[in-house]
Amino acid sequence: MRQTLCIICLAFLIFGCSKSSDDNIEVGENPTDIGNEGTDLGVELFFPQENMLCNEGTNLTPYESTVFFEWQANKSGNYKIVIENLSTGAIIERETTEDIIPIVIQRATAYSWYVQTKSGGKTEQSATWQFYNAGPGVQSYAPFPAVINAPNMAQSITATTAVTLQWTGNDVDDDIAGYDVYFGTNSTPSLFAGDISATESNVPVTSGTIYYWKIITKDSLGNASDSGIFQFRVL
Known part of the structure; x- marks a missing residue:
């Protein structure tokens, strides 16, 4: 009788211990993954916000202000912030x-900015945001320079007779009136199409030729911005 009782107690202890350890692991969870954090560095910009008017900061003079740039990253590391003055190109x-x-x-003044982060030999870069830093007495801001989507700068493409130019326009006042497309084989291209509302344009091309183009963005009050000249080669 005592032998039978001991066997029953031993079986109970084994079953109980087994169940207790299993209760610490959720269904579908791999025990070897517990405590292993992700290593992606992903950087997300926070402020100044994309395509917005920045009116927060400390005004030092009528011409300059101190703005706090803020971002978030999955892991801490060494950061490099790069800010470009979209009027002068100063970095x-x-x-x-x-x-x-x-x-x-x-x-x-209009700016663009992005952040790079490096940790453990790995470098990642955030998206690039544009914003306007507010100024005294300004009632209307020029549109942001158009962001060129395609073709990319210095891209070589295969085409037969035409290529579609594509871009994105933004304005803190939300009053873009139209775009002028400059296009040609000269490094200072001439006007190809004016006052169009679309953000793309088909242009004729010939194989073995380098083309140059830019977009002028205009708003309803006559303000304008220049994307700068881009080029591509047709093979």
């Missing part, structure tokens, strides 16, 4: 280990 670069940094920029 500001700063390196930091924080995810927020104050930088002095010009007021009433």
Whole structure:
């Protein structure tokens, strides 16, 4: 009798221990993955916001203000922020280990910015955002320079008789009136199509030729911005 009782107790203990360890693992979970965090560095920009008017910051003079640039990353690391003045092309670069940094920029000016981060030999770059830094007395802001989508800068493409130029336009005042398309084989292309509302245009091409193009974005109050000249080669 005592032998039978011992066997029953032993079986109960084995079953109970087995169940207890299983209860710590959810259905479908791999025990070897517990505690292993993801290693993606993904950087997400936070402020100044995309295609918006930035009116937060410390105004130093009528021409400059300090703006806090802020972003979020999956893992901490070393960051490099790159800011471009879209009017002059001047570049500001700063390196930091924080995810927020104050930088002095010009007021009433359009900028683009992105952040690079490096950790463990791996580098990633955020999306590129545009914004306008607010300025005193400004009632209307020029559109952002058009973002060129296709063809890419210096791209070589195969085409027969035509290529579709594509771009994106944005304006903090939301009053874009139209686009002028400049296109040709000269490095300073001439007007190809004016005052179009679409954000793409078909242009005739010939094999073995380099083409140049740009987009002028215009708003309802006569303000305009220049995308800068892009080029592509038709094979």
